[in-house]
Amino acid sequence: MGPLDSYLPYLLNRAGARIATAFGEEMRPLGASLQIWRVLAALQERDGQRMGDLSATTSIEVSTLTRLVDQMEKKDLVARRRDPDDARAVALFVTAAGRRLTRRIVPIAERYERIALKGFAPAEAEALRAALKRLYTNMEELQG
Template sequence: MLDDELHFLLLKAFNHSNRRIDAAIRRIGLLPGQPKIIECLAEQDGLTAKEICTRCILDKSTMTGLLKRMETRGLVRREASETDRRSYRVFLTKLGRDYAARIAAIMQDADAQATRGMAPVEAVALNTALRQVIANLEVADAVEQDAAEQDAEKEG
């Protein structure tokens, strides 16, 4: 039965959560992907685009378009990096910080809905278990990537 399989439960939970969050962020005028970037910069302002890509699990082409739209709307500003003139650092503007507070409320509501009926200790255990699932899958991805690179070297 699919409802007993972890991969299906993770996908189903993601879809419900994502639909709820997506609707709420669209109501405040943001596009998918933008809230993650704003949350990331609210946590640590002045990151490079590459650092944001890594933390937000976004590819470079998606990041470029999102940052351009966000800069046009006045949510972020870019400054040339002092140590590497080829890159730049991204900072939230005052408007971006105002949105960060609104996004935090949306995400807190989504988390509260997702964990409704759970004891606080259960919610903490869920987060801990999900972090372990993510770590396990990241290791598996790295092993598979290494194997693919070794196969490509043998063929090439």
């Protein structure tokens, strides 16, 4: 293996940590966090997700997600409802306050993506997205 600064897991973690730290600091004054944003973004994409699906979508462990959703419910950002198709299952829905917060965070998230992709041609940005998705899928092998 070559030097640390060319080791892929190190580079991914370093880039992700830099983005997460700065983004988290910007979320604090809004009463939000990176994890809250992940949940809101996932629900904006598909409202009414079950906790298991939301855990997979957000990469937040179910036990951590349950505590996070408890906090978000107290802040009136989300509401739990019984799934109409399965009375045992609980689905999560964004409230009006959650939608307002999402609208405030979207431009910040878009700015972070713009900064992160500065100097990338559109085709390079798409190739990077595709490569990172494939890399993430490849890592599922470690869970087997």
